[in-house]
Amino acid sequence: MIWKKLSRDEIKERVFSALDTNRNYDSDYILGIPGTYLDTEQFYRDAEFLENAPFLKTFINNPNHIGCHTLAVDEGEDLFRGTQRIEVELIRLISEDIMKAEPKSIDGYIAPGGTEANIQAMWIYRNYFRAEFKADLSEIAVLFSDDSHYSFYKGANLLNIKALSIPVTEKTREIDGQALKTHLAKAKKEGIKYIIAIANLSTTMFGSVDSIDLIANALEEENLQYKLHLDGAFGGFIYPFTNGESKMNFSNPRVNSITMDAHKMLMAPYGTGVFLIRKGWMHYAATEEASYVQGLDYTMVGSRSGAQAVSIWMILMIHGPQGWTKMMRTLIAETDKLCAALDELGVNYYRNPHLNIVSMQADQVPLGIPQRYRLVSDNFNDEPRWWKIVVMQHTVGKVVDRFISDMRSVLEKA
Numbered sequence: 196m197i198w199k200k201l202s203r204d205e206i207k208e209r210v211f212s213a214l215d216t217n218r219n220y221d222s223d224y225i226l227g228i229p230g231t232y233l234d235t236e237q238f239y240r241d242a243e244f245l246e247n248a249p250f251l252k253t254f255i256n257n258p259n260h261i262g263c264h265t266l267a268v269d270e271g272e273d274l275f276r277g278t279q280r281i282e283v284e285l286i287r288l289i290s291e292d293i294m295k296a297e298p299k300s301i302d303g304y305i306a307p308g309g310t311e312a313n314i315q316a317m318w319i320y321r322n323y324f325r326a327e328f329k330a331d332l333s334e335i336a337v338l339f340s341d342d343s344h345y346s347f348y349k350g351a352n353l354l355n356i357k358a359l360s361i362p363v364t365e366k367t368r369e370i371d372g373q374a375l376k377t378h379l380a381k382a383k384k385e386g387i388k389y390i391i392a393i394a395n396l397s398t399t400m401f402g403s404v405d406s407i408d409l410i411a412n413a414l415e416e417e418n419l420q421y422k423l424h425l426d427g428a429f430g431g432f433i434y435p436f437t438n439g440e441s442k443m444n445f446s447n448p449r450v451n452s453i454t455m456d457a458h459k460m461l462m463a464p465y466g467t468g469v470f471l472i473r474k475g476w477m478h479y480a481a482t483e484e485a486s487y488v489q490g491l492d493y494t495m496v497g498s499r500s501g502a503q504a505v506s507i508w509m510i511l512m513i514h515g516p517q518g519w520t521k522m523m524r525t526l527i528a529e530t531d532k533l534c535a536a537l538d539e540l541g542v543n544y545y546r547n548p549h550l551n552i553v554s555m556q557a558d559q560v561p562l563g564i565p566q567r568y569r570l571v572s573d574n575f576n577d578e579p580r581w582w583k584i585v586v587m588q589h590t591v592g593k594v595v596d597r598f599i600s601d602m603r604s605v606l607e608k609a
């Protein structure tokens with residue numbers, strides 16, 4: 196196990212030593228790079244507190260992690276090797292200790308977010324089908340459930356491939372197996388031969404988790420070529436800790452790549468998506484023309500701040516695996532409490548027992564409550580059918596308790 200709890204001092208020491216290994220704009224001769232430290236008028240470099248603030252110190256030093264450093268460790272841009280090594284260790288920790296991959300079997304990088312990581316996966320697979328099967332763009336589709344995140348539509352639009360959205364059953368939010376078969380047969384008739392399949396490791400609105408087998412079996416029955424990506428942007432940092440039986444990870448040979456977002460459940464700053472893919476695939480996204488970048492570029496994003504990787508690493512290390520598991524289970528207990536209160540009040544809702552999202556049937560939620568608690572609807576343009584609650588760290592205790600008490604007083608009076 197790479198992941199172990201570290202003390203605040205150990206974390207500080209490791210990050211400062213990585214910054215010392217990096218070349219620094221204020222102490223080294225760096226002439227050829229269109230980058231520097233953060234503006235000194237606005238971001239003082241000499242503030243005393245920075246000596247105890249490894250994340251801010253990294254942020255101010257401004258290391259660039261352009262490229263994908265797991266491909267050939269220490270062969271990328273050589274200016275920022277210290278913090279790049281933290282990123283390489285982080286990708287191993289997340290892929291092996293959380294997502295159950297074999298040692299050193301995964302490439303990846305810290306992406307700006309779930310959208311970029313999802314589109315990176317689609318980009319790699321589209322290029323793979325083009326390179327290996329001489330596929331025409333009109334023969335490639337991305338397949339996902341109706342409850343999936345809109346980034347798949349964005350990606351299909353950018354990559355000029357078809358988006359194939361499959362209905363789910365209203366109550367269970369599971370992909371409708373019959374509808375899947377019908378849609379695949381129709382797509383085949385229309386010339387689709389290659390599928391980029393997406394399985395949700397928690398949908399945005401419901402916290403529902405797709406069945407990989409349902410999707411993969413249907414594709415295999417239709418003899419369609421496919422690669423499967425998991426969208427764990429929301430669920431990636433909670434579900435593995437709350438469902439010990441999870442096969443939504445690299446132990447499942449059908450899973451080829453995974454998106455996770457540290458800026459959702461891991462409480463990291465925005466700009467901390469995680470892209471993971473089995474080794475042997477990143478080169479389908481290589482841009483040969485990026486010849487002035489040492490080690491080339493294999494990502495959509497290009498330049499990215501090394502501070503983002505450092506922030507994720509620091510959060511994981513301060514909690515350690517036991518601490519993080521405990522925190523995520525606290526959220527589940529709080530969600531259980533909320534659901535028990537809704538049961539008592541007779542309010543219908545959807546909830547996956549391993550996740551912290553509860554979507555209530557909109558017609559059962561009293562007027563004014565959604566606005567008061569800033570609930571999210573499935574459709575802000577039209578009549579909402581669902582109102583969603585996400586039980587997060589800031590809602591544990593007082594917000595959830597107050598919500599339950601408000602619901603009780605309105606519904607019991609009615």
Ligand SMILES: Cc1ncc(COP(=O)(O)O)c(C=O)c1O
Nearest residue numbers: 308309310344397398399428429
């Ligand atoms: C399931 C899922 N995928 C992808 C995304 C996109 O993530 P981001 O906003 O970080 O780009 C989200 C965001 O809510 C999400 O819930």
